[in-house]
Amino acid sequence: DTGVSQNPRHKITKRGQNVTFRCDPISEHNRLYWYRQTLGQGPEFLTYFQNEAQLEKSRLLSDRFSAERPKGSFSTLEIQRTEQGDSAMYLCASSRDGEQKNQPQHFGDGTRLSIL
C-alpha cells in the first residue's frame, strides 16, 4: 500500500495557460475523488469517479475544468485558461468499493497551483 500519489507537487504557471495534474490512487481502490483547498479553508469537493465513470460533479467544476479516469486507474484533472482564482491546493483521494460501512477516503499530498 503505497498511498495516493499526486504529481506534480507544485505547479507555477501564467494566467491563461492550461495545466494538468495526475493522481494515482491506492491500488485496489475503485473510487477516486478530487477536492480543492484554499488557505484557511477545508477541502471542497470537485468530482468523484467509480472506476472510469464520473458519477458526481460539483457546481464548482466550471466548464474550464475537466477530469478523466480513462482506464479506471489513474486520473487527470485539467484546468484550461487558468485564472488567478484557480490558485489552490488540488487534492486527490481514493477509497474502496463496496457497501461496507468502513470505506474512508485516503488523501494524497496534493498539487499546489500558483497562478502568476
Place this chain on the structure above:
Amino acid sequence: QKEVEQDPGPLSVPEGAIVSLNCTYSNSAFQYFMWYRQYSRKGPELLMYTYSSGNKEDGRFTAQVDKSSKYISLFIRDSQPSDSATYLCAMSNTNAGKSTFGDGTTLTVKP
C-alpha cells in the same frame, strides 16, 4: 451558513493536556463522520472514521458523535508536540461520494 461549522482556533495547550475539538452540522442526512489531521503543505491524514452515533476510541484519540444535537467531537489525551497540526472534521451521507469538510482547527501543543 456552511453545512459544517468548526471553530478555527488557534488552540494552544501544554504538552500532556487533554484536547477537545468540535464540529456542528446542519444536514441531518450525514451518517459518516471523519476526523483528519493535516500538517502544513501535506494532505489530510485520516485519524478516525465513525458511522452513526456513539463513541470510538483509538489509542490517545476518542471520537464522539451526537446526531440528536448534530455535534461531533475529537478528544486527544496526553497531547504531544507532534500533535501540532490542523484538525479537520468531515462528514457524508453515504460511504461513497463527496465528503463535506469543516475549515479546520489549528492546534499547537507546547513542550
